[in-house]
Amino acid sequence: MAFHRITFNVNGELEQADVPSNMTLLKMLRENLALTGTKNGCAEGECGACTVLMNGEPVNSCLVLAVECDGAEIVTVEGLAHDERLDAVQQTIIDAGGVQCGFCTPGILISARALLDRNPQPSEEDIRIALVGNLCRCTGYVRIIQGVQEAARI
Amino acid sequence: MVMEETNTKVPSPIGENKIRLDAREKVTGAALFADDIQFGSGLLHARVKRSPHPHARIISIDTSKAKALPGVKAVVTGEDYPGYIGLYLLDRHIFCRDKVRYVGDPVAGVAAKSEQIAEKALQLIEVEYEVLEPVLDPEAGVSPEAPLLHPNLEEYEVANFIFPEPGTNISNHFKIRKGDVESVWDECEALVERKYHIPHIQHVPIEPHVAIAKVDETGEVTLWGSSQSPFAQRNLIAKCLGISQSDMRVIAPYVGGGFGSKAGVSMEALAVVIASQVKGRPVKLLLTREEEFYTAFVRQGLVAYFKMGCDADGRLLAMENKFFWDAGAYTEYGVNITRASGYSSSGPYEVPNVKTDSYCVYTNHPVGGPMRGFGMPEMHAGLEQCIDELARDIDMDPVEFRRINCLKTGSVLVTGSKMHPIGLTQCLEKAADAIGWGSKAPPSAPNKKRGKGIALMWKAPAMPPNAGSSAWVELAEDGTLTVGVGGQDIGQGAFTVAAQMAAAALGVPYEWVRIATPVDTLYSPYEWQTVASRLTWSMGNAVVNAAKDARRQILDLVAEAWEEDPQNLDIVNGIVVSYKSEREMPLKDIAIYGLPKPDDQGWLGGPVRGRGNFMPSYITGLDPETGQGERAVVHYTTGAQAVELEVDLDTGRVEILRGVSAFDVGRAINPELVEAQMEGGFVQGMSSALFESMQLKDGVMQNPSFVDYRIATSTDVPLDLENIIVEVPQDDGPWGARGVGEHSMVPTIPAIANAIYDAVGIRMEGPPFTAEKIYLAMLDAGIVK
Numbered sequence A: 001m002a003f004h005r006i007t008f009n010v011n012g013e014l015e016q017a018d019v020p021s022n023m024t025l026l027k028m029l030r031e032n033l034a035l036t037g038t039k040n041g042c043a044e045g046e047c048g049a050c051t052v053l054m055n056g057e058p059v060n061s062c063l064v065l066a067v068e069c070d071g072a073e074i075v076t077v078e079g080l081a082h083d084e085r086l087d088a089v090q091q092t093i094i095d096a097g098g099v100q101c102g103f104c105t106p107g108i109l110i111s112a113r114a115l116l117d118r119n120p121q122p123s124e125e126d127i128r129i130a131l132v133g134n135l136c137r138c139t140g141y142v143r144i145i146q147g148v149q150e151a152a153r154i
Numbered sequence B: 001m002v003m004e005e006t007n008t009k010v011p012s013p014i015g016e017n018k019i020r021l022d023a024r025e026k027v028t029g030a031a032l033f034a035d036d037i038q039f040g041s042g043l044l045h046a047r048v049k050r051s052p053h054p055h056a057r058i059i060s061i062d063t064s065k066a067k068a069l070p071g072v073k074a075v076v077t078g079e080d081y082p083g084y085i086g087l088y089l090l091d092r093h094i095f096c097r098d099k100v101r102y103v104g105d106p107v108a109g110v111a112a113k114s115e116q117i118a119e120k121a122l123q124l125i126e127v128e129y130e131v132l133e134p135v136l137d138p139e140a141g142v143s144p145e146a147p148l149l150h151p152n153l154e155e156y157e158v159a160n161f162i163f164p165e166p167g168t169n170i171s172n173h174f175k176i177r178k179g180d181v182e183s184v185w186d187e188c189e190a191l192v193e194r195k196y197h198i199p200h201i202q203h204v205p206i207e208p209h210v211a212i213a214k215v216d217e218t219g220e221v222t223l224w225g226s227s228q229s230p231f232a233q234r235n236l237i238a239k240c241l242g243i244s245q246s247d248m249r250v251i252a253p254y255v256g257g258g259f260g261s262k263a264g265v266s267m268e269a270l271a272v273v274i275a276s277q278v279k280g281r282p283v284k285l286l287l288t289r290e291e292e293f294y295t296a297f298v299r300q301g302l303v304a305y306f307k308m309g310c311d312a313d314g315r316l317l318a319m320e321n322k323f324f325w326d327a328g329a330y331t332e333y334g335v336n337i338t339r340a341s342g343y344s345s346s347g348p349y350e351v352p353n354v355k356t357d358s359y360c361v362y363t364n365h366p367v368g369g370p371m372r373g374f375g376m377p378e379m380h381a382g383l384e385q386c387i388d389e390l391a392r393d394i395d396m397d398p399v400e401f402r403r404i405n406c407l408k409t410g411s412v413l414v415t416g417s418k419m420h421p422i423g424l425t426q427c428l429e430k431a432a433d434a435i436g437w438g439s440k441a442p443p444s445a446p447n448k449k450r451g452k453g454i455a456l457m458w459k460a461p462a463m464p465p466n467a468g469s470s471a472w473v474e475l476a477e478d479g480t481l482t483v484g485v486g487g488q489d490i491g492q493g494a495f496t497v498a499a500q501m502a503a504a505a506l507g508v509p510y511e512w513v514r515i516a517t518p519v520d521t522l523y524s525p526y527e528w529q530t531v532a533s534r535l536t537w538s539m540g541n542a543v544v545n546a547a548k549d550a551r552r553q554i555l556d557l558v559a560e561a562w563e564e565d566p567q568n569l570d571i572v573n574g575i576v577v578s579y580k581s582e583r584e585m586p587l588k589d590i591a592i593y594g595l596p597k598p599d600d601q602g603w604l605g606g607p608v609r610g611r612g613n614f615m616p617s618y619i620t621g622l623d624p625e626t627g628q629g630e631r632a633v634v635h636y637t638t639g640a641q642a643v644e645l646e647v648d649l650d651t652g653r654v655e656i657l658r659g660v661s662a663f664d665v666g667r668a669i670n671p672e673l674v675e676a677q678m679e680g681g682f683v684q685g686m687s688s689a690l691f692e693s694m695q696l697k698d699g700v701m702q703n704p705s706f707v708d709y710r711i712a713t714s715t716d717v718p719l720d721l722e723n724i725i726v727e728v729p730q731d732d733g734p735w736g737a738r739g740v741g742e743h744s745m746v747p748t749i750p751a752i753a754n755a756i757y758d759a760v761g762i763r764m765e766g767p768p769f770t771a772e773k774i775y776l777a778m779l780d781a782g783i784v785k
């Protein structure tokens, strides 16, 4: 198996890694960098638990090869809070009661952050559509949607 | 939210909306789930070779090529593991030995240096099968001509409240014979007879099943897993392998959703057995999403027959029910679901004459597990539609019909015992009120029809009579509290509620309380399982008892040191106070080092650790022939749901506009968490009503992916969900609390079905009520052309 040296930025830190051709970004984050906040719910692009920001865009990291990340800027759930201060949407989702088992939460937060970055005043419909690829089996989504609405308000 | 007034005074923080203990770590990605634990480069990866046939005899298994593959460390088959495993009926081996009984049944396992190598090794394992005729339908399964799936059923070890019928495929037959149904059919003004078919569905936690096992040189086993049942796994796996329970340690970090699929032993024993062949090395088995769909416990299918009748005044006179549970190849839980649906088979109604036969039937389908509701959503799906039909047949409003017949305090239950204090009528009335029962708004477009529906429910925790809980609380130097529990937070908020109860019972602020996590059978106190919506009530009682024990130790100590009567002492906000002498002392000055004796010559007390347990002592058996007995269950949680929806006449698509849930939870320890359960359960119920079905063709699941097996997404749910908490206290619940985790998806299917009927006048044999099915049914009925 061929290995590739890649350089990329994760949560503001420059990283270098030697990765095999078939390694996914999800696997590299979880196994090489121990950034286990990004979850594996299906490994086939269907659940959104593995969502991260790649150059500002939300992607399913299970469908991105690590080698594609050479030169990229990646933000994972671990990179949302700054200096122990939660990102607004992290706080509003807590306050809205949008966290239960928490397995979908990292992916949801990343999708929500991406939405708010590109559209600071999303409609309810915008929020629903931004989250449609993030499956949650626990909450029924209502409190998650309300949490994102609240984050947009503040 | 509407809260019922109750008079009892409750201490803080009971009834307060405390933020979940685990919220911050879950939004920052810090919360640890089993697959997040780092085992380093020594970790081996396991994969499992599974049966492609629903029913076959294993002629031979050749593992030699797989064993020879570089990087393969172990290949395991059932040959060396003759033990049986199971919760109520020990009917399966860890790896199949003679026969395979469902598509996905494990026949061999591999541990290798990488998943790829393990996967490759699976392909090198050659298994020769003799294909046998399968049983693919539970009704066909009970016929004498059906192939026998477990010929040695009578040799299996079985719990004393389960009644298998050897020589058949019936692994449990539960009967109710109350009154005499035959004598009253003639008196009935209206009779409804219906058949319903509820398909298999999957639990679909977003976190797939995962287990990491390590067996050391002395044979001691450590298992890390996503688990609702660490103690049950310790017990069942140890028994199956013939080792001491003390040599089996289960560590269970956060669970990324369970809904029952991670209860009992599902795939964990596979990892243990594979690891036992590579001593000292951790071995990880992580199910792929596809495996999750077709090999994890399923919600078993149900074919249900109902016959019920009422008099001209709308009084239910009799019910005759037959349930055929499609329990699958083995019955980890199915036998008890069969029992629970039997002793709840009247629904939440007082019915003088009931005859029920509930059969648990072996089929060559995936293994039935305990999905949220434990048979109740499946059973209520049909029952609550029949109730609606009866009401309409005698021209009575369905809400009025339910009000007349639903259980009240003291009603005689289907098992002959008496109903405890119950707020079901309030739930019914509040739900009807909130949905605007009786008024009909115009549809949002001319091609749509609008309807409202309502359904009631009841459900008891289904468990052995002596399922127990235990807890400890320990004070640190600064007076803060750590609480040990063996129950699991699977998202429902059990840890938060336990912390609130410990804080209230001891007298410290909620913010001072931590839960000792992860649950670890080596250190955590025993808990039967995180199932049956029993933690708030059962584990809650244990936590309260432990906190009270610590409180008593502290007050006795202070009383002695201060030479006062403990009766005059209290702990308020972490400070011991005397109402007599008005002395005060913070817990931090007492907790570890005790207090000097009154004469200052020596010390009193020592590190404080409170212990508590709880186990119901009052559960009696039921007569095997009649299902009658004094008290079959600990309690019933009851409630109602109502929906308003629109059916699109052009497409058949059902859109839920509003949903109302009203449940009698006894006492809401944390109302927000209770509401979150109601809401999440409603949407899961809605998802099962509109979208979900495992399409099993010749025993093979046709749709094992999120694309083909659709669950509700963010675009499907109505934001207008109202949650109503009714509180009629439970006599032996902490501050009156009883569980509500599962109940919220029990009445959803029939509430939606009744609303569809209200909108367009059609009823289906079973869910899911997909656009296609609804459209075709409307075509059939001539509603659309």
Ligand code: FES
Residues within 6 Å of the ligand: A039, A040, A041, A042, A043, A044, A045, A046, A047, A048, A049, A050, A051, A060, A061, A062, A063
């Ligand atoms: S893990 Fe990537 S989408 Fe499910």
Ligand code: FES
Residues within 6 Å of the ligand: A098, A099, A100, A101, A102, A103, A104, A105, A135, A136, A137, A138, A139, B206, B256, B257, B491
């Ligand atoms: S909180 Fe459990 S999957 Fe969303």
